[in-house]
Amino acid sequence: MLVTNTTTKTASPSALYQSVQYLKGVGPKRCEAFGKLGLHTIRDMLYYFPRDYKDRTRIQKISEARIGAEITIQGRVLGVQTRMTRSRKSILEVFVGDETGTIAATWFNQPFLTKKFHAGDTVFLHGKVGEYKYLQLLSPEYEIVQDAEINTKEGSIVPVYPLTEHMNQAHFRKIMKEAVHHFAGYIDEILPKEIMERNQLLPIDNAIKNIHFPETFENLKNARFRLVYDELFTLELAMALRRRGIKEEKGISFKIGANVDTHIRNLIPFTLTKAQERVIHEIAEDMRSPKPMNRLLQGDVGSGKTVVAIYAILAAIANGYQAAFMAPTEILAKQHFQTMQKYLLHSHVRTHLLTGDTNSRQRKNDLDQIKTGQIDLVIGTHALIEETVQFNQLGLVVIDEQHKFGVVQRLKLKKKGPCPDVLIMTATPIPRTLSLTVFGDLDISILDEMPPDRSPAKTVWVTQDREKNAYDFISGEIAKGRQVFIVYPLVEESEFFDLKSAVTEAKRLQCDVFPTRRVGLLHGKMKSAEKDKVMMDFKEKRYDILVSTIIIEVGIDIPNASVMVIVHAERFGLSQLHQLRGRIGRGSEQSYCLLFGNPNSSISSERLKIMTRTNDGFKIAEMDFRLRGPGEFFGTRQHGLPELTISDLLKDFPILKKARDDAFALVSEDPQLTMDTHFKIRQRVLETFKDRFELINV
C-alpha cells in the first residue's frame, strides 16, 4: 500500500509557508477571499480538504439508458425549450447528446433553471430514465461544466470544496491542483516509521495528493485514513503527555486512615450504595497517592454524587487543607451550601458561600478569611476563579457539572493551590468518544447505581389534543399533596418565536386552569434574591406549581415535587430533557414526566420517543451525541472540544481508539518525546495544543 513520492521538487520546504499568492491564478483579490477561509499559506491550502466528491468514474453512454434504471451521462446541450401544460405548469426540457444518442432532461415548474443551460455547454446528468415521446431524465441532478475545468480534469473523482458563495469550484480546483502538484512533496513526514508501518499508513505527500485528487475510491479511502489517523494521533499524544505531566507533578499525599473514614461516615445519614463505596474507594486511593488526582466522576442525576464529594472534601479538611467546590449557577451553589451545612452540622468544618453578589465590604472580609485559612470549605460559582480569591492551603478542588465550565476555568481553579487534587463531577454522561478526547487526560469513575427506593419517572408524550387530560391528572397529583414543575422554553413572549412563555403562561395557568392552586414563577431574568425566595417558597410547599424556564435544569433537589411538565418539549435537546426529568423522582412517590410536544421534524419526534423509552442517562447521552454531533453536544467550542478538520468522532471511533493506544504506548516508551525519531511529532503536538492543554513538563 505504501506508495513512493512522485512529486517533483522545485523549491525548498519553507516554500510551504509562502503566501497563497505565490500560486498561479491567485492575485491580490483572490488572496483576500482565500484569507477569509483561513487560507493564507500554501500549507493551509494543502490542508483544506474537500467536503465531498463527485463520482465521474462510471459515466455511461446515452445508448445504454434503460427505462426505470438510473444513469450518469456526460454530453453537450443541443437545445433548450420551455412549454406550458394545459394545467398551466411550465416544463423545461434540455436536450443533451453524446456520440451515441440524445436524451431530454425535464423539470416541471422551475422556470429559473432555464437561464442556466445554453446550447454547447457540457453537462453531467444523473437521474432515473423515463419515457414520454422520447427518452427522458426527470429532474436529474445536474452539473454544468466550464471549459476551464474540462481541461484540468484528470481523474474522474472530482473534489468539491467548502467555498463561499462567490467562489467558483472549478477555479479553486485548478489552483489546488497547482498547489498539490508543486508543493505536496515538501510536507514533512512527522510520524515515526514504526507507526506508519504498523498501521500501513500512506506517506503524507501521497495522502495529501489523494485526498484532493484521488484516482480511485480505494486511494481516497487510504488517504483519508492516513489524515484522520494523523489528526487523532496528535490529539491523543497531547492527552497522553498531559496525563503523564500531571502524574509527574508532586501532589499532596493525604492520610485517610480508619479514624478519618469512620469520622466521615458518621456524618452520612444513610447507607452508601455499592457504587458509591467503589467510587469513594477510587477517590481515596488517588488522594492517598502523592500523584495529583485528576478524576472525572460520572453519575446520572440523582445517583448521589454529592455525598461522594463530601467524603473527599472532609478527607482533605481532616488533613488540614482547604477545599473549594465550584457549581455552575448561583442557585446550585446555594443549594450545595445548604446541603453541606446539613451534613456538617455536627462537625467543626467552617463553610462559606461565595457568589457574585456578596456586597463588597462583606466580601473583603470573606476573602481575608479564605486567605488566612479560617475557612475550610468554600462553595461558590465561577466567582471562585477570580484573581482576588486566594487560599491559604488549597488541597482539593471539586467542580460540579463540569461541562458547563471550560478546560481553562478548570485549570484556573486548580492553580489556586500548589497542586491540589481535582475531582470533576458530571451528570451528563460522556459518550465514549468524548471521554477519550475532551476528557482524555482524566481518570474516570462511574456511579452506575441509584440509591434504593427510587422508582424511575414514568414519561408520557402528551399531544395537543390530550393537554386537558394532562391538566386533570396534574390536579389529581396536587390533591395528593405532590408538587409540580412546568417548564417553558422562553421567559417572555417573543415576536421571533411562536412559543409559549413562562411569564404569560404562569398567569394563564393561575387564572384559567388551576384557580384554586398556588402557582409560582421562576426565571433567569429575576434578581437573584427573588429567585431564592421563590425556590425557598416552593421547597417549603408554599406553591403547588412552579412555572419555570430551563434554569431549574441542573441540581435542584425537591423530593416532594413528583411531576415535571415540559412544554414545547420538541425545542429541548435530549440531554436537557433528561436533566429536567432528573429534577423529579427524588422522593419515594411515583413520579411523572409529561412532555407536551408537537414536533415538526423526525429528529425532534425521535427525541421524544427516546425519552419515553428509557431512563438510562448513558443511552440518552449517546443518542444525543449521535443526533446532534459533537460540536453541539457541549454547546460551544470553548468547552474543550478540539477543532477537527477531517475526523468525524462518531464515524472514526475505531481509528480514534487505535490512535489513542499508539499515542499512549509511545509516551510510556518515551515520556517526553525526546528521542530523535519523535522530534517532529513532538513539535507538531506543541504547536497544536500547547496553549490549550497546558502541556506540563514537555
Ligand code: ADP
Ligand atoms: P446527584 O448525583 O444528582 O448530585 P445527589 O447527590 O443530589 O444526586 O443525591 C440525590 C438524592 O439522593 C439526595 O437527596 C441524597 O440525599 C440522596 N442519596 C444519595 N445517596 C443515597 C443513598 N446511598 N441512600 C439514600 N439516599 C441517598
Ligand code: MG
Ligand atoms: Mg448534584
